[in-house]
Amino acid sequence: MADETNRNLDREALLFHITGRPGKIEIAATKPLTTQRDLSLAYSPGVAAPCLAIQRDPTTAYDYTAKGNMVAVISNGTAVLGLGDLGALASKPVMEGKAVLFKKFADVDGIDLEVDTRDVDEFVNCVRYLGPTFGGINLEDIKAPECFIIEQRLRALMDIPVFHDDQHGTAIIAAAGLINALDLSGRDIGDAKMVVNGAGAAAIACVELVKAMGMRSANVTLCDSKGVVHRGRSDLNQWKSAHAIDTEARSLQDAMRGADVFLGLSVKGAVTAEMVATMAPQPIIFAMANPDPEITPEDVLSVRDDAIIATGRSDYPNQINNVLGFPYIFRGALDVRARTINDEMKIAAARAIAALAREDVPDEVAAAYSGRRLRYGRDYIIPVPFDPRLIAAISPAVAEAAMRSGVARKPIIDIIGYRRELSARLDPTAASLQALSAQVINNPKRVAFAEGEEEKMIRAALSYRNAGYGTPILIGRAEKIAATMAAMGLGGLEGMEIQNAKLSTQTKPYTDYLYGRLQRHGYLYRDVQRLVNSDRNVFAASMVMLQDADAMVTGTIRHFHSCLSDITKVIDQTPGELVFSVTLLIARGRTVFIADTNVHEAPSAQELADIAIQTAALARRMGHEPRVALLSYSTFGAPLGRTPDRPRQAVALLEDRKVEFEFDGEIGVHVALDPDLLKLYPFCRLSAPANVLIMPGLHSANISSKLMQKMGGATTIGPVLMGLSRPCQIVPMDATVSDIVHMATLAAAEAGR
Numbered sequence: 040m041a042d043e044t045n046r047n048l049d050r051e052a053l054l055f056h057i058t059g060r061p062g063k064i065e066i067a068a069t070k071p072l073t074t075q076r077d078l079s080l081a082y083s084p085g086v087a088a089p090c091l092a093i094q095r096d097p098t099t100a101y102d103y104t105a106k107g108n109m110v111a112v113i114s115n116g117t118a119v120l121g122l123g124d125l126g127a128l129a130s131k132p133v134m135e136g137k138a139v140l141f142k143k144f145a146d147v148d149g150i151d152l153e154v155d156t157r158d159v160d161e162f163v164n165c166v167r168y169l170g171p172t173f174g175g176i177n178l179e180d181i182k183a184p185e186c187f188i189i190e191q192r193l194r195a196l197m198d199i200p201v202f203h204d205d206q207h208g209t210a211i212i213a214a215a216g217l218i219n220a221l222d223l224s225g226r227d228i229g230d231a232k233m234v235v236n237g238a239g240a241a242a243i244a245c246v247e248l249v250k251a252m253g254m255r256s257a258n259v260t261l262c263d264s265k266g267v268v269h270r271g272r273s274d275l276n277q278w279k280s281a282h283a284i285d286t287e288a289r290s291l292q293d294a295m296r297g298a299d300v301f302l303g304l305s306v307k308g309a310v311t312a313e314m315v316a317t318m319a320p321q322p323i324i325f326a327m328a329n330p331d332p333e334i335t336p337e338d339v340l341s342v343r344d345d346a347i348i349a350t351g352r353s354d355y356p357n358q359i360n361n362v363l364g365f366p367y368i369f370r371g372a373l374d375v376r377a378r379t380i381n382d383e384m385k386i387a388a389a390r391a392i393a394a395l396a397r398e399d400v401p402d403e404v405a406a407a408y409s410g411r412r413l414r415y416g417r418d419y420i421i422p423v424p425f426d427p428r429l430i431a432a433i434s435p436a437v438a439e440a441a442m443r444s445g446v447a448r449k450p451i452i453d454i455i456g457y458r459r460e461l462s463a464r465l466d467p468t469a470a471s472l473q474a475l476s477a478q479v480i481n482n483p484k485r486v487a488f489a490e491g492e493e494e495k496m497i498r499a500a501l502s503y504r505n506a507g508y509g510t511p512i513l514i515g516r517a518e519k520i521a522a523t524m525a526a527m528g529l530g531g532l533e534g535m536e537i538q539n540a541k542l543s544t545q546t547k548p549y550t551d552y553l554y555g556r557l558q559r560h561g562y563l564y565r566d567v568q569r570l571v572n573s574d575r576n577v578f579a580a581s582m583v584m585l586q587d588a589d590a591m592v593t594g595t596i597r598h599f600h601s602c603l604s605d606i607t608k609v610i611d612q613t614p615g616e617l618v619f620s621v622t623l624l625i626a627r628g629r630t631v632f633i634a635d636t637n638v639h640e641a642p643s644a645q646e647l648a649d650i651a652i653q654t655a656a657l658a659r660r661m662g663h664e665p666r667v668a669l670l671s672y673s674t675f676g677a678p679l680g681r682t683p684d685r686p687r688q689a690v691a692l693l694e695d696r697k698v699e700f701e702f703d704g705e706i707g708v709h710v711a712l713d714p715d716l717l718k719l720y721p722f723c724r725l726s727a728p729a730n731v732l733i734m735p736g737l738h739s740a741n742i743s744s745k746l747m748q749k750m751g752g753a754t755t756i757g758p759v760l761m762g763l764s765r766p767c768q769i770v771p772m773d774a775t776v777s778d779i780v781h782m783a784t785l786a787a788a789e790a791g792r
C-alpha cells in the first residue's frame with residue numbers, strides 16, 4: 040500500500056507539472072506594453088534614460104529595475120534533496136519549486152538557474168558575473184565539500200547576499216528549535232553538551248551557528264561516517280578539522296553517553312534506542328535526515344518519555360523545515376539592500392522563529408493543524424509552515440540585524456510600519472485553503488462525484504483520495520469507470536467507491552424521500568423513480584440528503600442552472616439564507632470575493648443585503664477581514680440613475696441590521712479598489728480598498744469575474760455555492776482537475792463545520 044501511495048503521488052506530481060503551461064513558473068510584465076508609447080518607454084528609445092541613470096549612479100538599479108526583489112535559485116544538481124547527484128537539468132523542478140515558494144511566502148521574485156558543471160571554478164565564474172541581475176543568490180543542492188568553497192568564494196566576490204540554504208536555512212531552523220528545547224528543559228546554551236551526527240553541508244552549518252550563539256566548542260562532538268571527529272584523525276578535511284576536539288570518545292555510541300542534545304544530519308537509522316537511553320535527563324533529539332530520520336520518535340519514546348523530539352517530517356510534531364526560513368530571510372535582506380547575510384542576521388532569524396513559537400497561535404493557524412496541540416511546549420517548539428505571521432516576525436528581525444551589523448545599504452526607519460506592510464503584503468487565501476485541507480485531512484469526508492464517468496471527475500476523485508481527504512464516491516457504471524481508468528493508466532480503486540444509480544440498493548429510500556417532496560409539484564412516483572435512477576445529480580444529492588455521503592460535487596458536463604435545479608429538487612436552502620454563488624478572484628497577491636455570480640439576475644435591495652452578509656461571513660472564514668462594497672456604475676450619487684438605488688437601499692438595510700463589518704456604497708469598482716480614489720470620499724466607511732464586491736446584478740457579476748479570469752490572468756476559486764442546507768458544489772464546465780478537488784475539499788470542509 041505504501042508503494043502504491045508513492046506511485047499515486049508520483050503520477051499526480053507528473054500530471055501536476057505537465058498540465059497547462061509546463062513547469063511551475065512564468066515571467067509577468069509589471070508595466071503596460073500595449074501602445075507604441077509604452078514600447079518607446081519600456082524599450083528603445085526611452086529605456087536609454089534609466090540605463091544612463093544607472094551608469095551614473097548604480098544604486099538606482101534598485102529603483103529602475105527588478106533587481107532589488109529578485110533572487111536567483113542556483114544549483115548544479117550535485118545533491119538534489121536526498122536524491123544525490125542528478126545533474127543540473129534534473130534539478131530544475133526543485134529549483135522552480137523553490138522559486139515559487141519565494142513568491143508565495145514572501146513575494147520575492149525567484150528565478151531558477153541550473154548551471155551544468157561540477158567544476159568549482161567554472162561554477163563560481165558563472166555565478167559571480169550575475170551580480171548585476173539579482174538582489175541575492177540562493178545556492179541550492181550543491182554537494183559538500185564543494186558547497187563550502189563555492190559559497191565562501193562567491194561571498195567574497197559579490198556584494199549581494201549569497202546564501203546556501205541547505206547549510207544556513209537548515210541551521211537557522213534547527214537553532215530556533217534548539218533555543219526553545221533548551222528553554223523547555225531548563226538548560227543554558229553555554230553548558231549544554233551536543234552531539235552532531237553527520238559532518239556535511241547541513242551539519243557543519245548547524246554547528247557553526249550554534250557555536251556563534253554561545254555553545255562551547257569543547258561541548259560539541261561531531262561524528263561522520265567513520266565515527267567521532269577528534270584531533271587524532273588524519274583523514275579530516277578543513278571543515279571537519281575546524282570542529283575536531285580532544286576526546287576519548289570514538290564512536291557515536293561513546294559520544295551520546297550523557298549528551299544533552301543530539302542533532303542528526305546524516306542518514307536513516309543511524310541512532311539506536313540504546314544510545315538514546317544513555318543521554319542526559321530530558322534529552323533533546325533532532326533527527327533531521329530526510330525523508331527518514333536517524334531514529335523514529337516512537338523508538339525514542341520507547342526508552343525516553345522525557346525527550347524533546349523534532350524531525351524533518353510533516354507527519355510528526357516539530358518539523359524542522361527550511362521553508363520556514365529562506366523566503367523571509369531574503370525578504371528582510373532585500374528590503375534593506377543588504378550586502379550579505381551574516382551571523383547576526385541568521386541568529387536574529389533563529390531567535391524570531393523561536394519567539395514566534397512561544398506566542399499564542401491564532402485560531403486560523405490552529406485550525407489548519409487541528410488534532411495537534413499548538414501551544415508552546417514539547418510538541419510545539421517551532422512554528423508550522425503555513426503560519427501567516429512568519430513574514431512579519433522574521434523579515435523585520437533580519438532587516439534590523441542587517442542595520443545593526445552595518446551591512447544594510449538602505450535602512451528602514453519605521454520598523455513598525457514595515458512590519459504592518461509585510462502582514463498586508465501576503466494574501467491569506469493560501470493559508471486558509473491550507474487550513475481547509477488540513478481540517479478535511481483530520482476529519483475525512485465521503486464526497487460524491489456526481490459525474491463519475493467523466494475523466495476529469497475520475498482524476499479529481501483519485502486526487503481527493505490520494506490527498507487523504509476521505510472516500511470519493513464516483514456515481515456511474517463500474518465497468519465504464521474501470522475502462523476509463525485503465526485507458527488513462529491510472530492506478531486501482533482502493534479507497535474509492537462506485538455507486539451505479541441503476542443498481543443501487545438505496546434507490547428505494549431515495550425515491551420515497553424525493554416523492555415526499557415532489558408529489559405536489561406534478562411528479563408521479565414513477566417520475567421520481569426515473570429521476571433517481573437516471574439523473575446522477577439527483578442521485579448524488581439524495582445520497583447527501585440521506586447521509587450516505589457528506590457532500591457532493593458536479594458541474595463538468597451540465598450548465599450551472601441545470602445542476603442547481605437538479606440539486607434543489609432534493610436539498611432545501613438553509614432557513615433565513617439565500618442561495619447564490621461567490622467567486623473568489625486572486626490576482627497580484629490580492630483576493631476579492633464577487634457575488635452573486637450565478638443566481639439572482641436583478642437582486643432586490645433586501646437580497647443584496649443578504650448576499651453581502653453571507654459573502655462577508657465567507658470572507659471572514661477564509662481569513663479576510665471583510666470590507667464590503669455595494670457596487671454600481673455610480674459613486675455616491677454621481678451619476679444619478681435608477682440602478683444605483685438598489686445598492687444604496689441595501690446599504691441602508693445593512694445599517695439597520697447593525698452588521699459587524701465595514702461596508703459602503705453605492706460605489707464604482709474603480710473607487711472601491713483604489714486607495715487614492717477612496718480619499719476623494721473622506722466620509723466613506725471603507726478604511727481600505729474593498730475585498731468583497733457585491734454586484735448590482737448578475738450581468739456585471741458574471742461578466743466581470745469571467746473577464747478577469749480570461750483576460751486579467753486572475754486565478755479563480757468557485758463559484759462557491761452558498762445557502763444550501765447540505766454541502767454541494769457546482770464547478771464550471773471548464774473546471775480543471777485542481778478546481779474540482781478544491782471545490783470537493785471546500786464542500787467536505789463545510790460538511791465538517
Ligand SMILES: NC(=O)C1=CN([C@@H]2O[C@H](COP(=O)(O)OP(=O)(O)OC[C@H]3O[C@@H](n4cnc5c(N)ncnc54)[C@H](OP(=O)(O)O)[C@@H]3O)[C@@H](O)[C@H]2O)C=CC1
Pocket residue numbers: 118120121182183205209236237238239240241242262263264265303304305306307309327328329330350351359360361
Ligand atoms: N530537515 C532538514 O531541513 C534538512 C535535512 N537534511 C538532511 O541531512 C542529511 C545530510 O544532508 P547534507 O548535509 O546536505 O549532506 P552531505 O552529503 O553534505 O553530508 C552527509 C553527512 O552524513 C555523514 N554520514 C553518512 N552516513 C553516516 C552515518 N552512518 N553516520 C554518521 N554520519 C554519516 C557523511 O559522512 P562522511 O563525511 O564521512 O561522508 C556526511 O558528513 C540528509 O539526510 C538530509 O536529508 C539536510 C538539509 C535540511
Ligand SMILES: CC(=O)C(=O)O
Pocket residue numbers: 119120121180204205329361
Ligand atoms: C529541504 C531541502 O532544501 C533539501 O532537502 O535539500
Ligand SMILES: [Mg+2]
Pocket residue numbers: 120179180204205
Ligand atoms: Mg536543498
